[in-house]
Amino acid sequence: MATLNPGITIPRDTAAPGGREPDNSSDDPRGRAPLVLGDNDFSSVTDKVTAIALKPMNQTPKAWYVAFAISLAMLSLLGVTVAYLLTTGVGVWGNNNRVAWGFDIINFVFWVGIGHAGTLISAILFLFRQNWRTSINRFAEAMTIFAVTCAGIYPALHIGRVWLAYWMLPYFNQMGMWPQARSPLLWDVFAVTTYATVSALFWYVGMVPDLATFRDRAKNRIGKLIYGLAALGWNGSSRHWMRFERAYLLLAALATPLVLSVHSVVSFDFAISQLPGWHTTIFPPYFVAGAVFGGFAMVITLAIPARQFFGLKDMITIRHLENMAKIMLGTGLIVAFAYVSEFFVAWYSGHHFEQFVFANRVVGPYAWAFGVMFFCNVIAPQALWFKAMRTNIWVLLAVAMCVNVGMWFERFVIIVTSLHRDFLPANWTMYAPTWVDMGMLIGSFGLFFTMFLLFCRFLPMVAMAEVKTVMPQSHVEHHGDYAGDYHGDYGQTDDESANDKEDQP
């Protein structure tokens, strides 16, 4: 389809003969297609988003119940395995004397990484004025919080005596003991708890105006009460909006360095150690890029079914998916570069043990894991160079699935292959997960999907107020001419520049 001109709304059915979706992905600055497709106005956006959450329970789509039942079953597996672990001890895991960090830390790093895409979308893309983010930021942020929740389980269990987890916090105690503030493990405690807290605040603050919409639309008493309390009495005052937007900008500016710091700190857990394969200065940027890469794969994995089942194709368009695919390709290339440069540095260092660790990754007993990682993270994303692949949701979903798997295996490769053969061959051993390890991995996905499905069902999945700001109707018409370009970008008009110097009373 040719470039669409601004001002033309394209009703889905007529503009897309043969059931194909309208292509709004052109970046020709003379005529970018609108971000919100179809014949939508403010009330239809409200209707579409509120209808998902406020419809009575008996009208919930069957697919939701099926997905929820499966997720709950997986979640109960987490409950069983955690209970077994707590009553028996961490010996039920496959961790051994040599490979002391197993599935627990792999899963921790995996889940923390997933969260990064949500913050990137909500904070970094906001600072860069990427207004297409408005349709996907809410559920990407939700994904962040749920992923960090899943991540938090593992270090807590990994410490062995989970009932003493509070010893990690600095608090006055009768033992005269304090945590060791120069240890990367304590940095991790601070980084991940701060990240979880700030992400939750950011998510909630952004949701307040939409919760107010739910409050005003809820049919039953319980809904009115709960959404009403959560909305805090939001009434859309322009003074409130002004402070709200300022707070949102400040939070984005705070969350941006925060999110970069979190996976850097996670990488310090490895990089600060002396172990060949871990002791590398490239780790912080490599981990952050990998986190964004894996996180975007998860956003795409969630967005494609969600837009399908909840009828959000006008808001989460092909353009959104294509943009995410581009970010995935870009960060994937950074990750690929990091893989290659690790090998180069190992060779160039002339360090015997370092060289051995990297040779062992490729030809050692875990070569298959390295192969899975390399195929999924380096080769599969290359398909996204082609626009036809980026705009084909099946290809996109397949690549995203590959990256989900690949990023998990990346952590497996980093942790297990570096640990299982160290300086003394007498210490060499193999690592294999037990059923408890597998159960907790599957169970954490159950926890993640359970929370995500509940969120889709009961909370505003799309940031309605934000989506409305990128619609053409959100702009003041000056002399009948529209000054922006349907992406929420504002052209400066004479009227406004004259007003800039206006004094404030």
Add this chain to the structure above:
Amino acid sequence: MQDAASHPTPHGQATAATEQASAAPFAMLAEFADVTSVVNAARKTREQGYVHFDVHSPLPIHGIDRAVGIRPTILPWLTLAGGLAGFFGGLFLVWWMNATMFSGVTTSLQGYPYLISGKPIFSLQANIPIIFETTILLAAFATVFGMFALNRLPMLYHPLFKSSRFSRVTSDRFFLVIEADDPKYDSRWTREFLEKLDPLSIEEVDD
């Protein structure tokens, strides 16, 4: 409002509001369908000399602060204060925890210096990550709770919610609200002024 309940009419609450107009009005609402008309209306209201008025909208409107005459917020300063508190608080925390051992301090407050591989007991570099995180955390707290406090949220009651039309402010309608405590407010003249702005509806809400 009891009248509205006992005598249901198509616009029950609106009628009730008109009937009780003499009993302490809170504000006069004018409803608009689009951004352009509400911004123009706000501009005219300001030109007319009203000061206690506001625009309520389902989305933040670009340029509304100029039209309504909203002063800049002190929120960034609160964020800065929170960030500074987090920075110095975090610095003090790590220093006290791991680099102090004062006599006379009670056991539960006594520092615990770790000597590890002969590294210095206190070095700024090794402590930066924690100081950084506390800085961000307190700055974020100051931003969020500062914003809520400046907006006086949570607000459990507001007279505007008495209007049934006002419930569309969170979906697709825009309201210009002139408050009754404005020096220029007069039920009759304000209504006449608002009628000239061509709104969808006008309604007076009681306090």
